[in-house]
Amino acid sequence: MLRIFRKNKNKPGAVQDVQLRPAEQSGLDPLEQRLEDTRRQLGKRLGALLTGRSSIDEDLLDEIETTLITSDIGVQAALEIVENLRAGISNRVITEPKQVLPAVQAELFELIEPCEQFLAVDEGKKPFVIFMVGVNGAGKTTTIGKLAQRFKEDGLSVMLAAGDTFRAAAVEQLKSWGERNDIPVVAQNTGADSAAVIFDALQSAKARNIDVLIADTAGRLHTQHNLMEELKKINRVMGRIDPEAPHETMLVVDAGTGQNAVNQAREFNQAVGLTGITITKLDGTARGGVLFGIAHELGIPIRFIGVGEAAKDLRPFDAGSFVNAILPID
């Protein structure tokens, strides 16, 4: 996963060439503020080790390792990055303390930047079907509510399919999102066949010339074989109406999840072929470093980050500010 130090062996100083976009800042938004707080705390700790030092010492490397590990990036990846950093230092690619953080950031950026691909709704596909999957409690239904509002504000017509027919009141939850935003919701009772609900919704969306159909599904652990088979079935059933549907299969991951998120992505990808990832609940202290592991192994585009309760808090993924939140430069 780590190429930059090796690649730049012959080009000393090149690590600094990668430009990082500055983190989004509004200053007024309390949620943004909260994110900033986390960043600042980390940045300060790292910054303290930089100021007034002319040589790179072990404390700094340790602190970087700690910062990376506590972001859930995975212990092997963290060790590897620090190892490469050591190699870079002994090769004299990195000579000054102030080069250290940008070098690591550049490396992280290079890894995750290819995954920064915005979800563009192809208006030629009517409806553009978004299929939401994920483990229990990741935030699928909430994300759907926000997505729907977002598309609606963009002037698209939206329909929701209440495919979570298992969890008590999941249908009601989605319906209430629909009512709030005046968006039609196709639903049956709890206990109904999820594939049938989504099939009906797709048919109805087609007939009504809807732009975007978002299909909810019940949360399921990726280790449950029969439930994963059910997802495959939903996929097949959709294909009967529109061979290209779904146009987007999105995994929703909770930012608090540890290394297990990689397993989740792998298994869901194997079952239904993921085309996008949304990471939720990034407004706490969790930094979602496990996305690097997913990016490294599967390279699935990361579409959105969830940073709060409101619809505007679902934001397009920005690699630069994400990296800056993982390893901030004060």
Add this chain to the structure above:
Amino acid sequence: MFENLTERLSRTVQQLRGKGRLTEDGIRETLREVRIALLEADVALPVVQTFISAVREKALGQEILKSLTPGQAMVKLVHDELVKIMGVENEALDLKAQPPVAVLMAGLQGSGKTTTTAKLARRLIEQEKKRVMVVSCDIYRPAAIEQLKTLAGQVGAVFQPSTVSQKPADIAREAVAEARRQMCDVLLVDSAGRLHVDEEMMAEIREVHAAINPHETLFVVDAMTGQDAANTASAFNDALPLTGIVLTKTDGDARGGAALSVRHITGKPVKFLGSGEKTDALQPFHPERVASRILGMGDVLSLVEEVHRKVDHQEAEKLVKKIRRGRGFDLEDFKSQMEQMQNMGGLGSLVDKLPGMSNLPDQVKSQVDDRQTRQMIAIINSMTPHERRFPDVIRGSRKKRIAMGSGTQIQAVNRLLKQHSQMQRMMKKMGKGGMAKMMRKVGNLQGQLPPGKLPGGKMPF
């Protein structure tokens, strides 16, 4: 992907072996491996650090290095230390107070509070014969109150209605009064999921707590949580006087390091594990098992328990009696054994639970497939009852018919017959008391189960 700690340590120790004796350096090296293993299992870094220094002290004080298998001894030390931190015994819910005993559920969004509330209600109703009321203080998430209402109906709990226009503290206060009026023994108060950094929301839950002064305050945490478990647990612990922890979604393949983090940081016992979608999937916590799982040592005890639960005891009993009486193990028995195995999710799911097996490459795993079992069942299904009872009569033309009937080849029928006759021979041996001996051996291997507890003679393999 994850390496078993035992293997990791034995490798490190092997590298050190040539040096005559293990030194302090050796211990440092092994502890480095332990550190990596714990981090891979998502144990929070600060917790790993304290844990490692505790183990280091123990290791230096003990005579680990003189042991013939220092690797094993080290694993045992780490394992024991883990169990010790997790709490040696399972601690049950404390309901010894004047009814209604209030229990408050708190945690992050999506950790599983509402589902756990329903599971807990069911457990108290069914196993402790309590009259349980549930109430939801979640006025934020759409249909959250509706969800609890539905679940309450399913598990037979009294549901106290609430509306989104009420204040959570008022809802809780009213519920206590109502629970008293309705003579409920226990009141479970579900709360909205909240982020620990959201000061307003944390103040709100403190208010709810102050309003009802619950006897138990449970922190509900997702077993898949990563490093952030440290931050959330300490924030919730600071805000609320927690009395216990519920670890949810343990039926996945997460190693569950969060259990250790949360336990260590809050100092509160883990009381329950949520282990499935259904409302009966709530188990008391066993530190032993979670420790093994964090270390990637497989979960033999859970496996044994699962076998115990899912094997049809009457069937098994019948078979044992039959064999004892000296009757043969016929194809009908063979079939029922295979069917029971499938009941338990097939070989694949069994293999996953065995120690060391989780590291098998996927190609190997896929070979342990259940298609063969299904095929064998199909072959037996194509036999007449007479043939099943007396397999010896199956000769040429019968074989052909059976193969046709089951859509297989004659070779497959032959293979099945041969396998059966081998098993028959084995069963005969066991019939003469061999089984009990064998089971005792298994019991000793595990070292912690009295042999009587094993489903002796009922294991289908």
